[in-house]
Amino acid sequence: MLFFVLKNIRNIIPVGLLLLLGGAGIRAQSGFELVSGGDYHTVKFSLVNNLVIIPVEVNGVELSFILDSGVNKPILFDLGSGDHPEFSHFEAIYIRGLGQGEAIKAYRSRDNVIRINEKVVNRSSDFYLILDQGINFAPRLGIPIHGIIGFEVFRDLVVDISYTRKRIRFYRPGTYRHRTCRKCHTFGLDMIHNKPYLKAEVAVDGRREEVKLLVDSGSSDALWLFDREDNGLSVPQEHFDDFLGRGLSGSVYGSRARVEELHLGDFEFKDAKVAFPDAVSLQHLQNLSERDGSIGGEILRRFDVVVDYAGKKMTMKRNRYFRQPFKYNMSGIELQHNGMRIEQVGTNSNQALSEHAEARKTYRILPGRLLKYSLYPAFEIAEVRNGSPACDAGLKKGDVVLSVNGKRASGHSIQEMMELMNVRAGKKIRLLVEREGRQMRFMFRLKEVL
Template identity: 45%
Template sequence: MLKYGTFIGCLFFLFVLFANAQNGYFLKAGEDSETIHFKFINNLIIVPIEVNGVELSFILDTGVNKPILFNTSGREDLQLFNNRKIELKGLGDGTPVEAIQSSGNTFRLKNLINTNQELYLLTDSNINFSPRLGIPVHGIIGYDLLKNFIVEVKYNRKRLKFHEPESYKYKNCNRCETYRLDIIGNKPFMNANVAFGERDSKPVYLLVDSGSTDAIWLFEDESRGIEVPERHFDDYMGRGLNGDVYGKRSKLKSFTIGNFEMEDAKVAFPDSVSVRHITFKGGRNGSLGSEILKRFNLIIDYPYERITLSKNGNFKEPFHYNMSGIELEQNGLRVVTESTATAIGTVFKENSEDPSGGITFSSSRLLSIALKPALEIAEIRKDSPAMEVGLQKGDIVVSVNGKEAHNYNIQEVKEMLNQKPGKTLRLVVDRNGTQLKFSFKLRQVL
């Protein structure tokens, strides 16, 4: 028999689901699911979204509430509605940034539609993640897109599938584990454990942050035994909303979610200046980033506040830090001269020893001039192999081990710079119009 309290609770829950469905994204009539294919670059999920009829690219970032636009260059056809100026605070060592709050916008991902989307447009053109990714990225989106659906995230297939909660049925899965996902302040949190040594496993409460390219971030807390290990190094950790983020990097003995354990996981401790604008809701100890998340296929269930994990082919990938010390970004264009062999005629001549008649092809080489993306050293780690041989921030990478950098995208060049410990790299760089040669060996940091 259904108790009165349970009945009222069920009615309330159905009301919340109905209210959420009317407030935010909904599926086109007659559809109960939608599949979205994504690009996966530098541990980030990038999805195409139409904003008021203009197609843009967004990072799927579970760590943000409202969508943020930070790069609308070249999209003068984009129109935003109901605008007013505000200030935003986030990660970084700078001050709050000016933004424009806009409401009443229409967002569309195939059959997923929101006709009243609020967003923030950053007015500082220097806040732009496109150079580090090598492709145009216009913004980030999170909670508003996910809150009404059960979302399957297939990292191994680069696919998202959005389901209506009332029609979704969980499949029997012996390799899956389901955990509580707390939605606090429109952001997802879950429990995990970290071990710095053999016998010191500690529970931690982490923001599930698909917009972080790192593995784990922890905030130092001496009272809870969360301290930077003795073996660590100082490093640039990335760009936040309010500026650059710096801190210390190390490795954990192990990182555990339920029965899933990963050894030697990377961990970063952002400095106090970089996180001073963060509100530590729910006793938060840090963040769980995409270098961990990509090792699983996920079912993210905001309506019922749970998350399901199953290992994929990335699970056993080793955790490596940048072995060259070089961080690249795409910065402008450089002039490149290329040559191509072109056949210009065929000559017939008699040759008694050649029964084919001695056909000879005559060719020449044509030179062409092209503009190619310039891959610039944006950051260089102190005491890294690259810094030790004299490479500098601002150098333009021309070639890596004889391979012309302009023939590859930024992710492929990054992989060349971090292939395996002990590998020798020969770099040619352009420094203020002069080409310089450098050679060094890749080295494990920890």
């Protein structure tokens, strides 16, 4: 499961400007506001891997951003060959975050104009620009992702997220009335360093503990807990080690398991998924003692959520996703986009040509025949979990998946391909892959991880 961990944006070290921080004044900023009549404005979003993707215009250029309640300042990634917004007032900084690597260089830009669907506007916002091409999550999601935005939106507006209708309503402060209903619960939020926390209870290995959790819509996981002696939490006996995701400071590893129970106010979940990141991945994070973990998108999408930072509360109403089971990746494969494939229209996957094959001139154009080709994303195996059915079958990182059980990869999204490879325990999975220019076939059966 993919999740995003671009957090801890407060932990910055300006390059060559350390002596200026103490005397720097706080500049007033306009913040987000509605520029049209009415008490709210509605924006449609895409839900990809439990993440909310919204349209954001930065200095006149249309982009796609993750709406992330766990990030302080907007972050913009390297846009590659796409259209680039114009920026000014640059200041070099270093940012540390989750992961086992070091801090990365970024640039702070001031006085930028941000629009969300034209009618939600901030006319003077700071941005952090990350030019490291390794910080690029579009391949894992299968759609362009240009950045992350969070705190300023939630600070200035009441944000009503309907995961079932895939729409957000941004309300003017003071105009929204929190509803009371049988399926609703309103939580008090603790705002610490511009981030929202709520209290919950978890039962792990027969022990019940009260925990303080970061509300993190920028994580596609369900639940994170920190293995620490002071909070009484530890990795359950039944678990497996796994790659958890990518953070600002590199790869994040840890253990995956299930909690026996998770209580959020009036709501109860049985056998919810949980990840325990290892200590090395958490080494750069500040203020860890103030929380015990986080709840992410796989929990949040089971509700329609209203976030009110000014009122320090959040209302959650369960929706039709509430009782869906928590599933782990049974195949052990994680996919990503890597380049394009050229396929002859109307042929089967055995006749597909890769971008690399085109470069090597390994196919012929026959005189008198007009052949039609189309370009499709190449689905490359990004990770294979040790001990998983895919690993035991011999699949490797870098293999390009051409078909699953006879269904061609072309025309499908990454999410659809992952679903095909994780149908149910006991299901036989047949893969056709390309490895170093050769097509190879593999077979394995899915099995429950926990």
